[in-house]
Amino acid sequence: MPEIKDTVAVITGGGGGIGKALARHWIDNGGKVVIADISEEILVKAKEDLGPAAETFLCNVTREEDNFALASFAIEKFGKINMIAPFAGIISDGLMINTDRETGKVKKKMSLEQFQRVVEINLTGVFLTVRECAEQMVNNNCRGLICLISSTGSLGTAGQINYSSTKAAISVMPKVITAEFFRRGLSDKIRCVAIAPGYVGTEMVKRMNQKALANILSDVPIKRLIKPEEVAALAGDIFRNEALAGDTFFIHGGLRLGSKG
Numbered sequence: 001m002p003e004i005k006d007t008v009a010v011i012t013g014g015g016g017g018i019g020k021a022l023a024r025h026w027i028d029n030g031g032k033v034v035i036a037d038i039s040e041e042i043l044v045k046a047k048e049d050l051g052p053a054a055e056t057f058l059c060n061v062t063r064e065e066d067n068f069a070l071a072s073f074a075i076e077k078f079g080k081i082n083m084i085a086p087f088a089g090i091i092s093d094g095l096m097i098n099t100d101r102e103t104g105k106v107k108k109k110m111s112l113e114q115f116q117r118v119v120e121i122n123l124t125g126v127f128l129t130v131r132e133c134a135e136q137m138v139n140n141n142c143r144g145l146i147c148l149i150s151s152t153g154s155l156g157t158a159g160q161i162n163y164s165s166t167k168a169a170i171s172v173m174p175k176v177i178t179a180e181f182f183r184r185g186l187s188d189k190i191r192c193v194a195i196a197p198g199y200v201g202t203e204m205v206k207r208m209n210q211k212a213l214a215n216i217l218s219d220v221p222i223k224r225l226i227k228p229e230e231v232a233a234l235a236g237d238i239f240r241n242e243a244l245a246g247d248t249f250f251i252h253g254g255l256r257l258g259s260k261g
């Protein structure tokens with residue numbers, strides 16, 4: 001079974017809750033990380049918290065040239081990439097169309113900008129990071145895992161047509177990438193999976209409508225939010241277990257979404 005020790009993880013959104021927990025998990029197990037995030041301030045804090053085994057790189061995942069530079073930086077610094085974790089993501093919640101309670105007529109629509117912004121970061125950004133880092137993995141003969149992050153939102157959460165759509169798309173990517181790598185004789189060296197958390201205690205969840213969150217939590221059998229460290233540990237377990245490939249693994253404390261999402 002492959003160990004994390006001496007391996008290199010590239011983590012986008014690595015200054016945020018789940019990304020940073022994964023970086024900590026990697027370092028605690030003897031690995032090294034490249035943390036990519038959108039602001040210098042976030043990166044300085046991450047470097048302070050994570051120490052010398054962490055390199056940081058300023059990267060807006062929606063920009064093709066930033067992803068190219070990120071993947072090249074990881075190879076220059078460490079000579080290899082073993083784990084690609086494109087965890088940068090946002091929410092921007094709202095109903096597709098919202099009606100006025102008195103008139104029953106539509107009073108508000110989700111704007112095109114609100115829809116596309118989430119797609120740009122959560123879907124196009126993931127594609128770009130994975131494409132650039134996987135190219136470097138193949139060309140530098142690296143072994144490892146592409147670990148995408150979907151969500152229980154992929155099953156369809158009301159108020160998240162933008163977010164849920166991107167996460168449903170992410171859930172299918174492990175199948176596509178694994179099949180493509182199989183065709184090219186790469187799939188025994190580079191596996192691809194997605195993990196799909198329920199509600200995790202990070203800044204992202206703090207930005208949600210707290211009333212809606214309380215309602216959701218009352219339906220979670222383990223009666224609490226998932227911890228970022230628990231998601232990170234799952235990613236580590238999947239990295240070590242080479243029988244796991246081409247699928248999406250849920251971690252949600254038993255949550256099932258009801259018919260009202």
Ligand SMILES: NC(=O)c1ccc[n+]([C@@H]2O[C@H](COP(=O)([O-])OP(=O)(O)OC[C@H]3O[C@@H](n4cnc5c(N)ncnc54)[C@H](O)[C@@H]3O)[C@@H](O)[C@H]2O)c1
Nearest residue numbers: 013015016017018038060061088089151197199200202204
């Ligand atoms: N928190 C949850 O409940 C939950 C559940 C399921 C899936 N997820 C997914 O996990 C991932 C991480 O979420 P989190 O809860 O840690 O969120 P978070 O908000 O704590 O962290 C996200 C990080 O992404 C960075 N980021 C945002 N836009 C970026 C961009 N354009 N380029 C580079 N970096 C950018 C942010 O600066 C932040 O550091 C996301 O993809 C999210 O969809 C989260």
